[in-house]
Amino acid sequence: MAKKGLVVKAKELKTDVAVVKDLQVSIGKLVDDTWEEPMGPTPMPSMTDLRDWDFELLRRYKPFYLPFCDVCCLCTFGKCDLSGDKRGACGLNMAAQQSRIVLLACCIGAATHTAHARHLVHHLIEKHGGDFPLDQGGLNIDVEAPVTRLVCGIKVETLRDMEEALDWAEEQVTHCLSACHTGQEGSNLDFESKAFHAGMADQVGMEIADLAQISVYGFPKADPEAPLVELGFGATDVKKPTILVIGHNVPSSVGIIDYLTKKKMLGQVEVTGICCTAHDLTRYEPSAKVVGPISWQLKYIRSGMADLIMVDEQCIRADTLEEAQKVKTPVIASSPKNCLGLKNRTNDSVDELVNDLVEGKVHGVLILDSDKAGEVAVEAVLKVAPKRNKFSIIPDIEEIKAAGAACSGCNECVRACPNNQPIPEAMKAAAEGDLAPFSEILDNCIGCARCDSACPKDFPLHSFMTKAGEQKLWEEKYLMRSGRGAIQDIEIRNVGGPIVLGEIPGVIAIVGCANYPEGQGAIAEITEEFAKRRYIVVLSGCAAMSVAMVKDENGQTLYEKYPGGFEAGGVLNVGSCVSNPHIAGAAIKIASIFAKRNLRGNYEEIADYIHNRVGAVGLAWGAMSQKAASIASGFWRLGVPVVVGPHGSKYRRMLLGRADKKEDWYVYDARTGDKVYTGPTPEHLFTTAETKEEVIVMMAKLCFRPNDTTKGRSMKLTHYIDLHKRYYGVMPEDIHLFIRNKMDIPITMKPEIQKILEEKGWEETKIPDPTLLKRMVRKRG
Amino acid sequence: MAKKGLVVKAKELKTDVAVVKDLQVSIGKLVDDTWEEPMGPTPMPSMTDLRDWDFELLRRYKPFYLPFCDVCCLCTFGKCDLSGDKRGACGLNMAAQQSRIVLLACCIGAATHTAHARHLVHHLIEKHGGDFPLDQGGLNIDVEAPVTRLVCGIKVETLRDMEEALDWAEEQVTHCLSACHTGQEGSNLDFESKAFHAGMADQVGMEIADLAQISVYGFPKADPEAPLVELGFGATDVKKPTILVIGHNVPSSVGIIDYLTKKKMLGQVEVTGICCTAHDLTRYEPSAKVVGPISWQLKYIRSGMADLIMVDEQCIRADTLEEAQKVKTPVIASSPKNCLGLKNRTNDSVDELVNDLVEGKVHGVLILDSDKAGEVAVEAVLKVAPKRNKFSIIPDIEEIKAAGAACSGCNECVRACPNNQPIPEAMKAAAEGDLAPFSEILDNCIGCARCDSACPKDFPLHSFMTKAGEQKLWEEKYLMRSGRGAIQDIEIRNVGGPIVLGEIPGVIAIVGCANYPEGQGAIAEITEEFAKRRYIVVLSGCAAMSVAMVKDENGQTLYEKYPGGFEAGGVLNVGSCVSNPHIAGAAIKIASIFAKRNLRGNYEEIADYIHNRVGAVGLAWGAMSQKAASIASGFWRLGVPVVVGPHGSKYRRMLLGRADKKEDWYVYDARTGDKVYTGPTPEHLFTTAETKEEVIVMMAKLCFRPNDTTKGRSMKLTHYIDLHKRYYGVMPEDIHLFIRNKMDIPITMKPEIQKILEEKGWEETKIPDPTLLKRMVRKRG
Amino acid sequence: MSAKAESWQTAEIAGPTKANVIVKPEIAAAMIKRAKRPIIVVGYLSTKTDKDTGKMIEYAIRMNKACGIPVVATAHTIKEFVKQGFNDAIQMNAMDIGNRLKDPTWNGLDGKGPYDLALFMGLPFYMEFVILAGLKHFSTNLKTISLDRYFNPHASWSFPNLKVEEWNQSFETIINKLGGN
Amino acid sequence: MSAKAESWQTAEIAGPTKANVIVKPEIAAAMIKRAKRPIIVVGYLSTKTDKDTGKMIEYAIRMNKACGIPVVATAHTIKEFVKQGFNDAIQMNAMDIGNRLKDPTWNGLDGKGPYDLALFMGLPFYMEFVILAGLKHFSTNLKTISLDRYFNPHASWSFPNLKVEEWNQSFETIINKLGGN
């Protein structure tokens, strides 16, 4: 850390000033001593400070590596064949290489959010000054930034305060990335520990980013009643000039809204968004529209709806410029991260820029000033829209029919499709004029267009399916509750009783990208299953959009049917990807509010608390990115299990418990120091679910915690068994592992279960005050 | 940047202090206003600030991408087939993906050096305080840290000052890495520009690291007469207890020396090193020994010479612990980057640690306190050495014979060998008792042991060749000039005339790793060819070791035969990898000392100067690592061409000029603003040489610069033509491209050349005051 | 059928070590017969009956009946087994069974010792691909066979990319050779 | 010889698009004959005469004599050509010639138009591997052939891993078919 040991008392400073003349004094930070929370053992931890904790988790949840290919190609010693027990030219083996790839992904993810936060904070300080006060939720929130307080041991009250946390995070990202270098770390477990570290830094980066934008832009502040905003193709008013913003970093979109507001044109231009920028756009201005998650990009662009596209950073198709050109839509790039090879026109006049875009002299421009970018976008779209006249490249049916007839059935398309969609068959049907199979494909499509690329006849297959699903697409018009931000202290306080009594059997966090195996409907199904059962369901990012995209028979989405509060049966959209730490933060605040544990720099104790007591489980059903990897990693270190959908199996390793190894499931009883068997609770720290049915059953099971009261455990068991029977058609095989004493047994199932317990030779065990940390044992022996 | 806009005048501060009570004031930095160098346009540049300059270079030196495989596997959308014009699920194409891999490598490299610097600076501040003054070379050096001044616009005078530069570098690494995320940058050229940016940050990181250690540890300070130190297997006194240190980050090795010194035992324990830690170890204590570069690790360990191994970070075989175990050598890991899965015993007592290592209770320990690590190493090695009795696993001849007879000739070994060494044939010969072929293989071997791994019969083939070459190995005893550090101002001043007049035809920088295609002798050959011709040859890292490993008929190495000064025919070892910026720094100082250009925050102008005027060329003959990639990248952005050996072709892209495209080779004449054709000078920014012969000819050619005086050009041409004839047997085909007017023609070759010029239809061109930057044109018009 | 086969998902290249192609179903049958402790892992795609997936689950049941091979049903596949009147399948998460198969000290579902041959079918191609890769690199005495219709190069043995009829016929032959019907 | 070949360097896997195997040298000869503008790039290993490298440089010269194919000599290979009395080879850096071959607007050494077939031999395996990859992905109308003794999967066509005698015989056949001797 940069500033350690540099604290100078005011008096001494005066003396200095008196002695040393003609000097300027540059103040790093004013430390407010009125904050009395004592400092824990690991403020701003180094890469090794929490390694013992990681090893504790990894002892129980051992990595199962899933290599993508047999070789490593990360340096010019390579490629190296690492199959079997071979080692690379640097001495690395396959396990270490796979864990290194995990670390690399987490570093990229953490860097992305941290750099995002840095950009945002820098930008906001430039505009509003470093003294701008932070505000997570006014008086309803005492712990303003639980992750940052926990990890860094600092309190952030102004924008400037945030820089210290970011300095730390950037340093950690750099250290962790450094460990990926050829000939650095040699142990797979140490790579894993470093991946956890990167994930933890990522949580800090995200928290800072969201707190900064919530505070300055006045997003909903921990508001259960955040406004409902419109979402879907059909939500766009096709008659208006339409700007599409894509990405994650909202200032340039804010630039658009601000300019429209200033010019009193809000409502005259349709501002629509894809991905997290859409979340944050509607958190800023609820009249803006959300098109959908990342997988909606291509079909929306090709449909020609957008008269101008502005991209910022993250999760933007790399071919946006090329695709936009096809429909004559000009592009404004607005982030240093994503310059698209465009000329930097930041210093040109608005008139010149608008003119060049409108006249089509350039296909796009790079404008690194968010206000100017916003102004240019608005001025240009007004003139571009009438010229474009919603020019679309979605083909008509005749074209598709002809293509269907010309298709050779070579299978290249389906072999390129991540979801193995039966495109050749759909082409056959299309030849006959039947587009129904294509419409079905669209439902299971992630919009990647690999099929287009693969087709030797260059058929725009994704456009074909878009055409086929057109009708349905235009009917998409839903309401999504906009991102509420943090959880209020009072909400945490109120769920205490219900959680202890099992009335709230767990917290289900559904996050991440839209790389779904079969349609996005699964998200809503899973959400409703748990909301109905009075779990708390917390959502963010693409998942928070997907959940909105299903209506019930009354035309209502889950956001309309279920409350937005952190309460039994709540369905909460916390916001964009960088809002994820509100979920971690809620778990952390449970520890501080119920158990009165100190947070400040006290990571290990709190993670131990959460792991053993807070029945929270994460699901990233469509996880695809390095950010999703680091977000998951941040949860792992906190001891929160995460489940991914089938494509998540490609992250190269799982962290799996072994329910059959009794010796793995002992904890200390903090009261006595005894080692107590607790059953596999939770059973895994990271695994892949194959189907949505499996996810539902698995997540219910992963809510078990050693600390469950008998009342709570019996409720959790009821749900687990009920879901297992419903989705699997049979009783679970493993209930004996989760029953500590007869009181745990759900009353209604008593006879049935007791029979099983007898068969399994079950024995009663104690319910400990559980901890994995010997030092937490209170009794001195 | 964290601290912008936070400068508070002392008077105002006093007022603050008077008003706000009970506050501590934490001082970031005292800004010394006595430094008068005006600030240039780009201090602490953002990722886009130098993009125009990059694009200028990339316009001329276009990327040629060399994919390693057809697919991208960086996220769970993938794998994606990017062959031909296909795009991945994120819209990326192959060019962008390859450039992204280059960026990723540069980020890893830059992170490694920056994290190394951060660790070092943090450690040294903790030990010696932030006020510890920096000293690059006393009064002989005016510009203390040319790269940092140029890039960051700051002057670093104390350890604490360095933190600001590191803050900046870490932020840039984070931003650049972020751009590698799926769905960020879409343009290959922008990926390239970001790779340059990471390379520039890397230079800052390295410069800080070396300046810190030079200053605090009292390494040679810009000393042309730095001591000669012993190098080679044969330099070790086998009778002494021997510690082997491997890595790059020297504090724990310093811990060993300091403890030995304190105990007055220096000389009783042999302290030997591999890789850059060996450089820095001998810069600290010249009686320590260097074993060799990275490729020496395995054979030295297996030979059993080391009674204790201490590893720090970087370029350490990942299987060190396993290999050490085989020869019963305990290992101390001492860096958070490389914990090897070992228990963190930092807080245990020295006695316990020594005892556990000596008794073999553990194979290794992690000690993150460098002093303690040093003490434990010494105390343990004294007791381990007699027990081990230099236990070796190098097999005897009978064993090799038997293996040779049992070899199935399956070819797996040679197919795994990066250098395609004829191991099956050597096995056949060995079966007959002839080890000569194995001895030859050892000469061409990079010590990777992939052959061992690949052999289905598990023969330890690398040990066989080590046995075969044993005799030669033990005769290895050379003298290397230890790393001198920076170049003095006076040296720069003195070479001015000779460079202008061509008496010094160029600066040849030979750096990087030992991934050589055919033995390391090439380094010495290349060096001597240029030293003889009175080029300045600057070396660092593994290359600086390799150059020492050849003796002439008088038993002298090049370090003994040639002067160590920055002068005609000088052969300079600047030091370890982090010493590389002294080379860039020399080029930068040429601009400041000769041309009186301001350095401070003035990157573009200086790079333009260097590119057009300073005939410096880099060679990384055995480049293998991500660090080598970022080091090269730092040179590219400065406009300095870099050549790699054949394995460097695996870096995925070259930056190649097209000598046949006349339009590519125009510059502005700063005097007139005219565009002037200059010929392809230098022809490439990054390419691969296939053989050492090609390197020699190519490097001579790459020393041409548009600004050469006729005298200088004619001398450079003389060398180029002479070398071309010598190594290629023919006149070069392209001399007409390098002759601007008749005065350029080397007198002795006049008739021959004039004939060629006629044939080629040569026309005279002007010699401009060259610049690629329009704004540098002095004439307003 | 040829001895050369390409990964069904074009980009899912495996590296130097690729599955042997089961050129004739008899090979697979012989391997199952030879195995001391075989096991079959059946994923949810086996419950689908579109042209891609034939009647996998029935084949699994018939194989079990023919030679007593234990059946692991991943995800909710168990429900379909039960529906078909087959009550001997064990439900497990695909990663969990993969992880246990990797472990040479795992004594199997019945506690009688480690398996030596694992057959897979009905998992999403890429998920099976990576689990097979995990087993290829990290298991010690286990061979794997992919019985899917598609060539999965990370297995020890795999069918090449087959037509539905060829594939169905292959199952018939295998079951027949195992003495079942 | 079989239609399936493995990359000579085990780990140098190419991806889904792999070279066609030249099962018979006649194929290569026919391709050269059919090409409008072929060119051959010869690396320094062709100057070595150990068992691995036969007499590549002589074959190059004989091919040039047979059909006039232009010869680029990379690195210092030119010296050996000259020594052998062959003065028509052009010296170029391997990356430089690779980069130009990639460019469809490059009119060749003689300015008469782009090449449509590039033969490679004598470069270090991995270096040829990546240059061929560059051409595979970024050239438009160029086919490549590796004439080395080893299967190089990034070429359009490559010999499989051959014995020295087979390899020498292949050259003889090709030269013969090209009308040379």
Ligand code: SF4
């Ligand atoms: S990092 Fe190691 S395993 Fe990977 S390519 Fe380099 S030497 Fe081989």
Ligand code: SF4
């Ligand atoms: S665009 Fe849809 S159908 Fe086409 S390959 Fe991608 S997921 Fe499959």
Ligand code: SF4
């Ligand atoms: S890739 Fe194209 S031609 Fe081949 S089956 Fe698919 S749609 Fe038809």
Ligand code: SF4
């Ligand atoms: S790791 Fe990825 S890029 Fe490297 S060889 Fe394997 S598939 Fe190709």
Ligand code: SF4
């Ligand atoms: S980063 Fe893009 S090209 Fe690479 S695997 Fe992911 S989607 Fe495919």
Ligand code: SF4
């Ligand atoms: S250890 Fe030497 S001989 Fe063996 S594979 Fe490596 S380079 Fe080749």
Ligand code: SF4
């Ligand atoms: S791999 Fe082993 S058995 Fe095969 S040829 Fe080489 S030394 Fe002989």
Ligand code: SF4
């Ligand atoms: S020169 Fe290369 S191999 Fe040698 S120590 Fe430096 S980075 Fe490592």
